[in-house]
Amino acid sequence: MAVLCGLTWQGTGDLEFSVPTGFVHSALPHGARGLASSSIRAREDSWLKSLFVRKVDPRKDAHSNLLAKKETSSLYKLQFHNVKPDCLDAYNKICQEVLPKIHEDKHYPCTLVGTWNTWYGEQDQAVHLWRYEGGYPALTEVMNKLRENQEFVEFRKARSNMLLSRRNQLLLEFSFWNEPAPRAGPNIYELRSYQLRPGTMIEWGNYWARAIRFRQDNGEAVGGFFSQIGQLYMVHHLWAYKDLQTREDIRNAAWHKHGWEELVYYTVPLIQEMESRIMIPQKTSPLQ
Incomplete structure (x- = not known):
């Protein structure tokens, strides 16, 4: 796999875009930047919570x-x-x-x-x-x-x-x-x-x-x-x-x-x- 100017090359087939987060943020209009940042922060918060919050399995009996x-x-x-x-x-x-x-x-x-x-x-x-x-x-x-x-x-x-x-x-x-x-x-x-x-x-x-x-x-x-x-x-x-x-x-x-x-x-x-x-x-x- 190679990365050229933000393009991810898998070796065969089409090129896949891998655009840095900072590039997306700067390219978006000012109003949309807040939405993008909120979405990213939400995903980060969800990932962090998965590390510290224990999942409780449902019980089948008392x-x-x-x-x-x-x-x-x-x-x-x-x-x-x-x-x-x-x-x-x-x-x-x-x-x-x-x-x-x-x-x-x-x-x-x-x-x-x-x-x-x-x-x-x-x-x-x-x-x-x-x-x-x-x-x-x-x-x-x-x-x-x-x-x-x-x-x-x-x-x-x-x-x-x-x-x-x-x-x-x-x-x-x-x-x-x-x-x-x-x-x-x-x-x-x-x-x-x-x-x-x-x-x-x-x-x-x-x-x-x-x-x-x-x-x-x-x-x-x-x-x-x-x-x-x-x-x-x-x-x-x-x-x-x-x-x-x-x-x-x-x-x-x-x-x-x-x-x-x-x-x-x-x-x-x-x-x-x-x-x-x-x-x-x-x-x-x-x-x-």
């Missing part, structure tokens, strides 16, 4: 069917309670008195997975994780029974005077994570929460299904969940470590495993926001 465990119908509730600083000890005391009774009562189809206070992250905060065996019907049954439980009614009344705010989420568990099970301590726990871009949950699950093996050698993986009700497109990963230095060592070791850096490379663009909480289990928490 997240709950594609990502959750099929062999169980467990539903999880994650609670965040922001406590008045001068009431934290009293709050912990009444929680340690009342919550284990619900956990141990066979008439309630729920279990207390863990209960913590935030150490690093949002201060004066309590975090509770419940499992409802039987999904939404179990959740409804527990709620109805607690309304008739006079001790719990009094507990809620006392608790309300100790709180600044509270919120919760209903979650399902990723199929490729282990189900959280009681463990002996002492441990610290890290709850890493990710706000994903809408439409990217399946992609996140596909990457982590292959990569979770990189983080299971030391038994630090406790549970992985995604939201169903509450703040949507939220993912929570729960980890356990002996202490902060052990956490640092384990996380650094992951970078020496082939494939881990690829997971990070492909999942970071899926995240809008992320947060890490370091938590200390309460005395009555099944996860110690």
Whole structure:
């Protein structure tokens, strides 16, 4: 191929014109130049957007069917309670008195997975994780029974005077994570929460299904969940470590495993926001 005075010669056949953009711009009347420039800029903007805007593939099924465990119908509730600083000890005391009774009562189809206070992250905060065996019907049954439980009614009344705010989420568990099970301590726990871009949950699950093996050698993986009700497109990963230095060592070791850096490379663009909480289990928490 040769270019002669703006003419592109393919070697055979006719000559093709290849006119520089600047030549077109100077040759056009003044009014038409703006139209040509706008068209060129529009194409350039479109090309740039294609580099930075992720395309979201259409889904054929709900997240709950594609990502959750099929062999169980467990539903999880994650609670965040922001406590008045001068009431934290009293709050912990009444929680340690009342919550284990619900956990141990066979008439309630729920279990207390863990209960913590935030150490690093949002201060004066309590975090509770419940499992409802039987999904939404179990959740409804527990709620109805607690309304008739006079001790719990009094507990809620006392608790309300100790709180600044509270919120919760209903979650399902990723199929490729282990189900959280009681463990002996002492441990610290890290709850890493990710706000994903809408439409990217399946992609996140596909990457982590292959990569979770990189983080299971030391038994630090406790549970992985995604939201169903509450703040949507939220993912929570729960980890356990002996202490902060052990956490640092384990996380650094992951970078020496082939494939881990690829997971990070492909999942970071899926995240809008992320947060890490370091938590200390309460005395009555099944996860110690």
